[in-house]
Each structure stands twice: as structure tokens, then as C-alpha cells.
Amino acid sequence: MGTFHLIRKNLTRKKLRTTFTLLSIIIAFLLFALLGGLSRAFSLGVELAGADRLVTMHRVSFIQPIPVSYVNRIQSIEGVETALHQTWFGAYYQDNRQQMGLFPTDLETFREVYPEYSIPDDQWQRLLNNQTGILVGQAMAEDYDWEVGDRIPMFSSIFPQQDGSFSWDMDVEAIFTGSGNNADEMQIFMHYDYFNEARAFGTDTVGWIVTKIEDPDQADQVAEAIDQRFANSPTETKSSTEAGWTASFAAQIGNIGLMVQMVLGCVFFTLLLITGNTMAQAVRERTSELAVLKTIGFSDRRVLWMVLGESLLVAIIGGVIGLLLGYLFIQGAANALSQFLPGLAMSWDAALIGLVLAAGLGVVTGILPAWQAGRLKVIDALARG
Amino acid sequence: MNDAAKQAGTDQRPIIEVSGVTKSFRKGREQVEVLHQLDLNIERGEFCAMMGPSGSGKTTLLNLIGGLDRPTAGQIAVSGQRIDQLTSRQLAKWRSNHVGFIFQFYNLMPVLTAQRNVELPLLLKKMSGKERSQRARTALEIVGLQDRARHLPRELSGGQEQRVAIARAIVSDPDVLLADEPTGDLDRETASEILDLLKTLNQRHDKTILMVTHDPVAADYASRTVHMDKGRLADAVPMKSAGGAQ
Ligand SMILES: Nc1ncnc2c1ncn2[C@@H]1O[C@H](COP(=O)(O)OP(=O)(O)OP(=O)(O)O)[C@@H](O)[C@H]1O
Ligand SMILES: [Mg+2]
Numbered sequence: 001m002g003t004f005h006l007i008r009k010n011l012t013r014k015k016l017r018t019t020f021t022l023l024s025i026i027i028a029f030l031l032f033a034l035l036g037g038l039s040r041a042f043s044l045g046v047e048l049a050g051a052d053r054l055v056t057m058h059r060v061s062f063i064q065p066i067p068v069s070y071v072n073r074i075q076s077i078e079g080v081e082t083a084l085h086q087t088w089f090g091a092y093y094q095d096n097r098q099q100m101g102l103f104p105t106d107l108e109t110f111r112e113v114y115p116e117y118s119i120p121d122d123q124w125q126r127l128l129n130n131q132t133g134i135l136v137g138q139a140m141a142e143d144y145d146w147e148v149g150d151r152i153p154m155f156s157s158i159f160p161q162q163d164g165s166f167s168w169d170m171d172v173e174a175i176f177t178g179s180g181n182n183a184d185e186m187q188i189f190m191h192y193d194y195f196n197e198a199r200a201f202g203t204d205t206v207g208w209i210v211t212k213i214e215d216p217d218q219a220d221q222v223a224e225a226i227d228q229r230f231a232n233s234p235t236e237t238k239s240s241t242e243a244g245w246t247a248s249f250a251a252q253i254g255n256i257g258l259m260v261q262m263v264l265g266c267v268f269f270t271l272l273l274i275t276g277n278t279m280a281q282a283v284r285e286r287t288s289e290l291a292v293l294k295t296i297g298f299s300d301r302r303v304l305w306m307v308l309g310e311s312l313l314v315a316i317i318g319g320v321i322g323l324l325l326g327y328l329f330i331q332g333a334a335n336a337l338s339q340f341l342p343g344l345a346m347s348w349d350a351a352l353i354g355l356v357l358a359a360g361l362g363v364v365t366g367i368l369p370a371w372q373a374g375r376l377k378v379i380d381a382l383a384r385g
Numbered sequence: 386m387n388d389a390a391k392q393a394g395t396d397q398r399p400i401i402e403v404s405g406v407t408k409s410f411r412k413g414r415e416q417v418e419v420l421h422q423l424d425l426n427i428e429r430g431e432f433c434a435m436m437g438p439s440g441s442g443k444t445t446l447l448n449l450i451g452g453l454d455r456p457t458a459g460q461i462a463v464s465g466q467r468i469d470q471l472t473s474r475q476l477a478k479w480r481s482n483h484v485g486f487i488f489q490f491y492n493l494m495p496v497l498t499a500q501r502n503v504e505l506p507l508l509l510k511k512m513s514g515k516e517r518s519q520r521a522r523t524a525l526e527i528v529g530l531q532d533r534a535r536h537l538p539r540e541l542s543g544g545q546e547q548r549v550a551i552a553r554a555i556v557s558d559p560d561v562l563l564a565d566e567p568t569g570d571l572d573r574e575t576a577s578e579i580l581d582l583l584k585t586l587n588q589r590h591d592k593t594i595l596m597v598t599h600d601p602v603a604a605d606y607a608s609r610t611v612h613m614d615k616g617r618l619a620d621a622v623p624m625k626s627a628g629g630a631q
Pocket of ligand 2: 443444445565
């Protein structure tokens with residue numbers, strides 16, 4: 001038997017109480033992991049999107065289309081290098097619950113605007129020569145087992161063809177790989193012309209326009225110039241950097257980072273009270289036992305460490321279980337949400353912070369009872385019985 | 386278990402020497418003196434009973450001798466070592482080597498088995514787990530509880546609990562056992578079994594015992610009885626003829 005045995009036995013003396021404490025710690029750390037993963041996913045998008053690209057969309061909402069003619073008008077604005085339009089196709093393949101990121105776009109200029117995607121030259125040529133050809137991200141192609149040359153029956157949940165069919169045939173002609181972890185390989189790009197000529201409504205409109213600018217430092221001025229140009233027209237626009245766009249998207253859902261911190265703050269504050277109270281109670285009940293240990297010759301410091309060890313043990317066990325559960329949840333969710341939140345993952349940093357937090361919780365909740373236990377005078381404690 | 390005997394040959398000083406000990410407690414604003422200039426010698430191998438009215442200071446004196454507290458003034462030496470000047474850290478270490486305590490209410494750890502309770506003091510010593518449990522088993526055999534080793538305190542009777550507590554007190558082989566009303570919570574028959582056990586420890590295992598009791602029958606088991614009254618020892622009662630191990 002070691003001191004550890006004693007600590008363990010003390011923890012299991014009130015099984016129900018220890019279980020509840022453990023559960024509340026587990027849940028807190030599960031929340032920590034989940035919310036941390038989510039806010040990371042959102043902020044990743046914000047940090048990583050290109051700073052030299054502007055996104056122009058309908059002033060009111062990004063689901064309202066804008067005229068394709070805007071592309072040329074933006075092109076002529078000073079400071080603009082190239083402009084590229086994109087549209088949300090509402091694609092699904094086989095499973096209509098699984099929306100895919102498929103965008104009709106101007107593939108000829110695509111490469112200029114997105115240099116971070118690399119595409120083999122021969123595939124690129126095939127793509128440009130085939131109107132029904134599509135450009136697929138490597139990860140997407142692997143997920144669905146597609147290869148160059150495959151014909152894919154794709155569906156749109158938004159756009160029917162002129163014959164009323166929602167089914168669109170597409171040929172995988174090129175596969176791109178992204179460099180850098182901001183490159184989202186879970187995307188597909190198709191020829192806008194094919195899409196535009198065949199669709200039943202919305203002809204000559206696009207979803208939004210991505211503008212590559214000459215100088216990132218001029219982003220705000222160029223964005224303003226663009227919006228200025230379309231002011232007082234039937235379709236006014238709103239432009240911002242891609243980073244800003246992702247951020248404003250996040251802002252629509254609420255300031256996630258702050259919310260996460262507030263929720264976690266509340267959770268951990270409550271946890272501190274619960275666990276702290278439990279520890280204090282556990283020590284109070286055991287006053288005479290602690291006194292006996294001291295009588296036997298356990299030093300004050302040793303008794304202090306024993307009590308601290310107890311609260312550390314609970315906090316770390318609960319923390320590790322909670323973080324593990326959180327990791328498993330996030331892994332599961334990451335697969336299901338890979339198109340929407342490519343950055344959803346638990347980072348090593350988060351895990352480490354979680355562990356430090358758990359240890360901190362153990363120390364903070366244990367230090368006061370431990371200190372009291374260490375200071376306890378044998379004769380007083382035994383006289384009290 | 387023969388450290389005591391070994392030392393006895395070389396050291397003829399009393400094993401417990403209390404001289405001029407005063408102890409005061411702070412009660413609110415004022416200091417209350419509980420023990421006044423007290424002297425007491427206990428020879429190696431004695432089984433000494435201490436009686437006296439409630440509040441006369443018996444427990445206070447026992448705690449001082451056991452190094453649980455320090456006197457306000459005066460000197461205390463046990464086995465030739467002055468303990469009145471030790472720091473509380475030094476005292477803790479000293480206690481683990483030199484005294485065993487036995488309380489009225491046993492004070493066992495409810496979550497540990499009898500065996501593990503007895504092993505507790507050995508946690509402070511550098512020894513293998515195997516040696517620890519071996520020693521604890523020996524101690525349990527001495528108190529006649531080897532077959533209850535795996536029981537929890539709540540599965541034992543009061544007398545058995547007290548035996549476990551005694552085993553815990555002797556497991557690290559101290560010279561001195563200090564018992565504060567060890568039979569105070571037991572019926573007469575069980576009490577006499579415990580007292581027989583203490584007497585055996587005194588006679589066969591060379592333990593010097595100082596026992597506080599309110600019960601004259603219990604005091605009869607001792608080789609000497611001292612009387613405490615209002616913080617002073619009344620040594621009116623003569624020593625009984627030679628007791629102890631020699
Ligand atoms: N820690 C303490 N603080 C203040 N006063 C104390 C403390 N311990 C003991 N006393 C006081 O010292 C006096 C002697 O107490 P002590 O416990 O030594 O008596 P006792 O002889 O053991 O009595 P009993 O037979 O009832 O156990 C009492 O008046 C008690 O109130
Ligand atoms: Mg007393």
C-alpha cells in the first residue's frame with residue numbers, strides 16, 4: 001500500500017458524491033473541447049482566407065444574385081487585377097442531405113485568382129476543352145472515389161435545367177490539390193457557361209464576385225470603389241476582403257469566440273464552486289482522521305499534499321475523460337461537417353490547455369482544504385472528536 | 386521488537402522524564418495554565434496508569450509526552466531525547482519512530498481494511514510493500530486479529546477495533562505506548578481483554594505504557610498509578626512492587 005492507495009480509497013468512500021463531481025468535471029471539459037473546436041474552426045476561416053482578395057455580393061444578402069456584367073465593370077476599377085464570379089449550385093450527389101460545395105465559375109480566370117491550387121497542365125487543358133468538365137478537389141475526389149474521366153450524375157437542389165430536370169451530367173476532367181492548410185479541397189468548380197445556358201432561371205446572374213487586387217493594403221479603398229460604382233443601381237453591392245467576409249459570416253451567427261469564452265467561463269466558475277465545496281466538505285468530515293495521520297507521524301506537508309493530490313486526481317481524471325470524449329465527438333462531427341467547417345478539429349494546443357486547466361482546477365479547488373488540513377492541530381482536532 | 390531491551394542495558398535514565406513542565410492555553414484574551422510545574426519520571430518497562438478528575442490535565446500531559454504539543458515551560462525527554470524544543474516537523478518524524486498512540490475511540494480509517502490501517506505508520510518508512518504487510522500481519526497476530534486482516538473497521542466490534550488500533554500503535558516498534566482511556570468506550574469484559582493485551586505488550590514485548598483511565602479496575606492492571614489533580618500530580622499513592630519487563 002502506498003499513499004496513493006489511501007488517496008484512492010478516500011475518493012471512493014462517497015462513491016455517489018465523487019461520481020457527481022467527476023461527471024460535472026467531465027461535462028465541463030467536454031464542453032471546453034467542443035466549443036474550443038468550433039471557435040477554432042470559425043477563426044481559422046477568418047485568419048486563413050486571402051487578404052488580397054475581395055468578395056463582392058448583394059448588399060442585402062449573399063443568397064441574392066448579382067448581374068454577371070458586374071465582373072467586367074469591376075475589372076475596370078483601378079487597383080483590381082482580376083475579377084472572378086462564383087455561384088452556389090446547391091449540389092448533391094446520391095444523398096440529397098449531403099450538400100456539396102460546387103460552384104459554377106469562370107474557369108479560364110480561375111487559376112489566376114487562386115494560385116494556391118495546383119492543377120496538372122494536361123488536365124487543365126482537358127477541362128478547358130470540355131464544357132461539362134469539372135475541377136474537383138483532391139480530398140473530395142478521394143472521398144467519392146472519382147477519377148479523371150469519370151462521368152458524374154450531379155443534382156442541384158436549386159437550379160433545374162430548361163427541361164425541368166435537376167440532374168446535371170458532369171465529367172471529372174481535372175483534380176486540384178491545395179497548398180497550405182487554407183486550401184479547401186472539398187470543393188468542385190464547373191463551367192459557368194454550361195450552367196448559365198442550360199439553367200431554367202436566373203440567367204446571367206452570379207452569386208458573388210471574387211476580386212484579386214494589386215495591393216492588399218488598398219483592400220478597403222478598392223472595396224469602397226466597387227460598392228461606389230454600383231450605388232443607386234437596382235443591385236447594390238457590399239464588398240469586403242475574404243477574411244472580412246468570413247468574419248461577417250461569423251458575426252451573423254454571433255461573436256462566437258466571445259460567446260464560447262463566456263459560456264466556458266460560467267461553466268468553469270460553477271465547476272469551481274461545486275468541486276471546491278465538495279473538497280472542503282470531504283476534508284471537514286475527515287478532520288479526526290487527518291489528525292490521526294498526524295499523530296502517527298505524517299507531517300503537515302504530507303497531509304497537505306495528500307489532500308491536494310486527491311483534488312488533483314479527480315480534476316485530472318475528469319478532465320482527461322472529458323477531453324477524450326470531446327475529441328471523439330469532434331472527430332465524428334468533423335467528418336459530417338467537412339464541407340462547411342473544414343477547420344473543425346481538436347488541436348494539440350487545445351488538448352494541452354485543457355490538461356493545464358484540469359490541473360489548475362485541481363489545485364484551485366484543493367488548495368484551501370489542503371492548506372487547512374496541513375495547518376490542522378492534532379490536539380484541537382482530537383479534542384473536537 | 387527488542388530495541389527497548391537493548392537500550393535498557395546501556396541507559397538507566399527513566400524512559401520518560403518530565404521536569405518543571407507548565408502548559409497554558411489561550412482562552413480568548415487570557416492564558417489559562419493547565420499544568421503547573423509538573424514533574425514525572427517513568428522507568429523503562431513500567432506500565433503506569435494515570436487517574437484524576439475530568440479536566441485535571443491528563444490528556445494535556447499525555448499529548449506533551451507524545452510530542453503532539455509543546456510545553457509552555459519545562460523539559461521533556463523520552464528515551465534520553467529532549468522533545469520540548471523540536472519543531473513540529475521534527476516532532477512528526479520523532480512520533481513516527483518512538484511512540485504509539487491508542488485513543489478511546491480507536492480512530493481507524495474507515496475506508497481501509499484492518500491490515501491497511503495497521504500499515505499506515507509504515508508508509509513513512511523506507512521499506513518494500515511486502516515488508517510492510519509482513520510487519521502489519523505480525524502486529525495483527527500479536528493482538529490476536531490475524532483472521533480479521535481484510536475486514537473494514539465497520540465490520541469489527543469495538544474491542545476488535547481497539548485491537549487494530551493497538552496493532553497500529555505497535556507496528557513500528559516504538560518504546561512507549563500512550564493510551565488515553567483505551568477502554569472508555571468498551572464493556573467490562575471487552576475492557577479486561579484489552580487491558581490483558583496491554584499488559585502482555587508491557588511484559589512480553591517490553592513496551593513502556595502510560596495509560597489514562599477513569600476506571601480503578603483498569604488502573605489495577607498497571608504496575609503504578611499516578612494521580613492528577615488540577616494540573617498537579619499527587620504522588621500520595623505508593624508504587625506497587627516491581628512491574629514491567631525486567
Ligand atoms: N487545546 C486546548 N485549548 C484550550 N484549552 C484546553 C485545550 N486542551 C485542554 N484544555 C483545557 O485544559 C484543561 C485540561 O484538559 P484535559 O483534556 O487535559 O483534561 P483531562 O484530564 O484529560 O480530562 P478528561 O478526563 O475529561 O479527559 C481543561 O480545562 C481543558 O478545557
Ligand atoms: Mg482526557
